[in-house]
Amino acid sequence: MSHIPVLLPEALTALCIQGDGIYLDCTFGRGGHSKAMLAELGQSGRVIGLDRDPSAVVVGEELGAADPRFQIVHTAFSALESALDQLGIGQVHGILMDLGVSSPQLDDAERGFSFQADGPLDMRMDPTHGESAAAWIARAEAEEIANVLWVFGEERFSRRIARAIVDARLLEPIVTTSQLSRIIANAQPKRDPNKHPATRAFQAIRLFINGELSEVEQGLSAAINRLEVGGRLAVISFHSLEDRLVKRALRDASRPPQGDPRMPLPETVARPKLKLIGKAIKAGSDELSKNPRARSAVLRIAERTEAA
Numbered sequence: 001m002s003h004i005p006v007l008l009p010e011a012l013t014a015l016c017i018q019g020d021g022i023y024l025d026c027t028f029g030r031g032g033h034s035k036a037m038l039a040e041l042g043q044s045g046r047v048i049g050l051d052r053d054p055s056a057v058v059v060g061e062e063l064g065a066a067d068p069r070f071q072i073v074h075t076a077f078s079a080l081e082s083a084l085d086q087l088g089i090g091q092v093h094g095i096l097m098d099l100g101v102s103s104p105q106l107d108d109a110e111r112g113f114s115f116q117a118d119g120p121l122d123m124r125m126d127p128t129h130g131e132s133a134a135a136w137i138a139r140a141e142a143e144e145i146a147n148v149l150w151v152f153g154e155e156r157f158s159r160r161i162a163r164a165i166v167d168a169r170l171l172e173p174i175v176t177t178s179q180l181s182r183i184i185a186n187a188q189p190k191r192d193p194n195k196h197p198a199t200r201a202f203q204a205i206r207l208f209i210n211g212e213l214s215e216v217e218q219g220l221s222a223a224i225n226r227l228e229v230g231g232r233l234a235v236i237s238f239h240s241l242e243d244r245l246v247k248r249a250l251r252d253a254s255r256p257p258q259g260d261p262r263m264p265l266p267e268t269v270a271r272p273k274l275k276l277i278g279k280a281i282k283a284g285s286d287e288l289s290k291n292p293r294a295r296s297a298v299l300r301i302a303e304r305t306e307a308a
Helices: 008-015 033-038 054-066 076-084 104-105 131-138 143-152 158-169 177-187 199-210 212-224 240-253 285-290 290-295
Strands: 021-025 047-050 070-074 091-100 227-237 275-276 297-305
Touching: 008 033, 008 070, 008 091, 008 227, 021 033, 033 047, 033 054, 033 091, 047 054, 047 076, 054 070, 070 240, 076 091, 076 212, 076 297, 091 212, 091 297, 131 199, 143 158, 143 199, 143 285, 158 177, 177 199, 199 212, 212 240, 240 275, 240 297
Parallel strands: 021 047, 021 091, 047 070, 091 227
Antiparallel strands: 227 297, 275 297
16 A cells, blocks of 8 residues: 555644744655645745654655755654754744554565564564564563553453463564464454454554654653744544543643642743644545545644743
């Protein structure tokens, strides 16, 4: 499946793009959102793309060569403040986060994200850094595996699957996605007819290997710090754990800080950092007919207030 940017018109509307503004695409992917932002900008506008996937960075460099208003930085978006500092940029007018794994990553069997095609069991968004899923599964105790499956995948058969993984690796190393998928499927006494039995476990392992939830927490905090007053933050999430985290972070930042009632905070400190904009947005029927992967996408929007 080719890469189709999710909730594209809604994201552009959310960002309220100014012709001469500076915008940050925290998850460049294959550039669908960034290209659409550039189309809305004038000659003095800029888009900065971030991605920790080297293959995405190659695509970003090609876009930057074709359009000098764009620049790509190879980094996780939790480090967006450092990336902006290196570029000599203080505040930006809008920030987009399109969370989770991208379609090209899912569709490339060599990346090991999908149980639907056999490939090396890797799952790293940046395969040049960190521990692969295969390496972690080879060393982790059953209790650790079960906890990851439960916390990050809400997998109700987490302990049964973890024991099956540990037993299976005694017979042979688990190094491919098809091996792991079979082990997970065979360990489940009941199956959801509408969902592949490995769905939750693969999601959990991917989230854990890439530290995705802590990445979102750090990235949201950094994004709020770098937004201009009146600047917009648009966040697209794809599963309940991410969406709950985003919803809570934006909600908390839209409330005044709670100080000691005996020592009221100064007015400038007591103001909320964000103002929530509208309700959560989901893909409509037209988009779903063209891109089924948008079915779980949720867009949340907030605007930076005057708080320092």
